[in-house]
Amino acid sequence: MRLYQCQPMLSAGDWSAIWLTFKLASLTTLILLLIGTPLAWHLARTRRWWKAPLSAVVALPIVLPPTVLGFYLLITMGPKGPIGQLTASLGLGTLPFTFSGLVIASVFYSLPFVVQPIQNAFETLDMRLMEAASTLRAKPLDAFFSVALPMARPGFLTACILGFAHTVGEFGVVLMIGGNIPDKTRVVSVQIYDHVESMEYAQAHWLAGGMVVFSFIVLLLMYTLNRGIRMPKP
Amino acid sequence: MSEINQDTLHARFQLAFSDFTLATDLQLPGRGVTALFGHSGSGKTTLLRCIAGLQRPDSGFLQVRGQVWQDSTKGVFLPTHQRPLGYVFQEASLFPHLTARKNIDYGRKRATQSANDAELAAIVDMLGIGHLLDKIPAQLSGGERQRVGIARALALKPQVLLMDEPLAALDLKRKQEILPFLERLHRELDIPILYVTHSPQEVTQLADHLVVLEAGKVVASGALAETLTRLDSPMAQGKQASTVLQVQVCGHEPEFHLSQVQFAGGVLSLPYQQAAVVGTALRLRVYARDVSITLQQAKQTSILNVLPADITGMAHDREGRTMIRLNLGGVPLLAHITQKSAVQLGLQKGTPVFAQIKATAIL
Incomplete structure (x- = not known):
């Protein structure tokens, strides 16, 4: 016990886990914005039959236990799975137990938390404004970037915060796909688990307490900002 | 095609909905205000949207001042953003995240031929919105928003100005406030204005030509005084005649x-x-x-x-x-x-x- 008391609040391993977590969450959020925005636009606008099934697939990670998602990702990305065989044939090896694999898994896991807020924002967008933009010589993509995106800003803010925070908070998927490799796949949530397993409660407290504070601040930020920049009615 | 005057607007559209069919074949004058009059559901706004390219008819032909914008027999269809028109919406539809000035500049920046600074100053002056330019739409009254919307359309130097019930969403006081500006527009502009309305008052005050629509069909079309007094036209009947x-x-x-x-x-x-x-x-x-x-x-x-x-x-x-x-x-x-x-x-x-x-x- 005396040994622990001499240690700093966070060890080098803890800092590495924090940095890895931050990198994972940022990269995942960025990828999700790129994939999620067109997906959200399509879901918000389409009236085709596939709207309901597609929405359900996007929402699956909300209800599934992370272990289920992780299990199937492990199989498809593993040496015998279709994605695994593809990556292997491209000379990339297989994705499980790598940082890239973790990013891909996180993208699936956090997808609904990014798509749904953006979709909601697009659904409340007044389409007459898009028509007005077209009568003002804006091409469709131009109108999207100059009118739809700025109008949907609160939705994007919510999407970024939820996507980031949710990725930071993942555990089950990480264990299934990433394992527990220091500097590669050992994120904060796994590090906490390790500390608890080794009875290092003080260390676990610093990280766990930090997560609580972080999550609270993030959510507080979201609710405050979204109240502040609510769009005026046209 | 040879009989078609280069200066006119020729609009022929066929568009079937589940509850009504729009079928028009109109030759409209190349200048002055043409009122598209009819009750709600008569197809007047749909006709305007077809002209703007916002609504794609089943078949259609549209020629404005000698230029074919649309010809379904040849597969020609200019998308809205390529049509040199100005459109004024019923609800102004200003971009809420932009100031009045940036709303006006939005189209001006994108159009190939748009008003220069001096011309814009004249438009702003004509509509009396100089003091409103740095406000966002939420800070403007309904009438002011509509005037900014008109300026935004005029800044494009359009070949034709389409106005979809620009006064319908305003109360009587705001209407009285904006009508003089529309009359001025009418006097000072050299382009045809198509003006959708269900108000006989606005027709008599602004229009030179009148097109009466009923259930998607044109029931009367011609110079205002002639068309108003056609006894078979719905406008000649009722207390407002x-x-x-x-x-x-x-x-x-x-x-x-x-x-x-x-x-x-x-x-x-x-x-x-x-x-x-x-x-x-x-x-x-x-x-x-x-x-x-x-x-x-x-x-x-x-x-x-x-x-x-x-x-x-x-x-x-x-x-x-x-x-x-x-x-x-x-x-x-x-x-x-x-x-x-x-x-x-x-x-x-x-x-x-x-x-x-x-x-x-x-x-």
Whole structure:
């Protein structure tokens, strides 16, 4: 016990886990914005039959236990799975137990938390404004970037915060796909688990307490900002 | 195609919905205000949206000032952003995240031919929005938003201005505030304006040409005075039926609080027009219910305006009214009288009569 008391609040391993977590969450959020925005636009606008099934697939990670998602990702990305065989044939090896694999898994896991807020924002967008933009010589993509995106800003803010925070908070998927490799796949949530397993409660407290504070601040930020920049009615 | 005047707007559209079908074939003049009039569901807004390319008809042909914008037989369809038009929406549809100035610049920046700074200053001045430019739409009143919306469309230097009930969302006070600007627009612009409305008041105040739509079909189309007085047109029926007279101020009698105006049919007295100097052109609206008919010119009557006229058409409605179309020196005028009077006076097509027009009935 005396040994622990001499240690700093966070060890080098803890800092590495924090940095890895931050990198994972940022990269995942960025990828999700790129994939999620067109997906959200399509879901918000389409009236085709596939709207309901597609929405359900996007929402699956909300209800599934992370272990289920992780299990199937492990199989498809593993040496015998279709994605695994593809990556292997491209000379990339297989994705499980790598940082890239973790990013891909996180993208699936956090997808609904990014798509749904953006979709909601697009659904409340007044389409007459898009028509007005077209009568003002804006091409469709131009109108999207100059009118739809700025109008949907609160939705994007919510999407970024939820996507980031949710990725930071993942555990089950990480264990299934990433394992527990220091500097590669050992994120904060796994590090906490390790500390608890080794009875290092003080260390676990610093990280766990930090997560609580972080999550609270993030959510507080979201609710405050979204109240502040609510769009005026046209 | 050779018979089509280069200066006109030719619009032919076929568009089937589940509940009604739009089928129009219109030749509209290349200048002045054309009112597309009809009740809600008559297809007037759909017609405007087809012209703008916002709605794609099943088949259609559209030529504006000699340029084909759309021809379904040849697969030609210019998307909206490539059509040199200006569109004013019913709800202004300003971008809420941009100031009035940036709203106006939005289209100006993107159009190949748009107003330069001096022309924009003239537009801003004409619409009286100079003091509003740095405000966002939420800080503007409905009428101010609509004026900014009109400026935004005009800054594109469009070949045709499309206006979809620009006053419908405004209360009476705001309408009165914006109508003078529209009249000014009408006087100062050299481009055709297509103006969708369901208000006979706006038609008589602004339009030069009138297209009446009913259930997706054009039931009347032509010069305003002619079309207003067509007895088979829905506008000639009902309490709001009226005629428009283009007149010129020719004298004042301030002691009686009256002014005199002249037109091809004669001279009329009307309430004193203090602001109008002699020679000013005015547009008068005369309600059909305020025009009565006598066979002889009454010598002693309180009615000041008694003008000779011929009956050029008569129609009866189911409520005991007779609608009479008169000709006053070439100018058409509508009169609504009771069917009983029409019978007692023995009125017929061609009968020479005198039209008595109540002066106060004139706008």
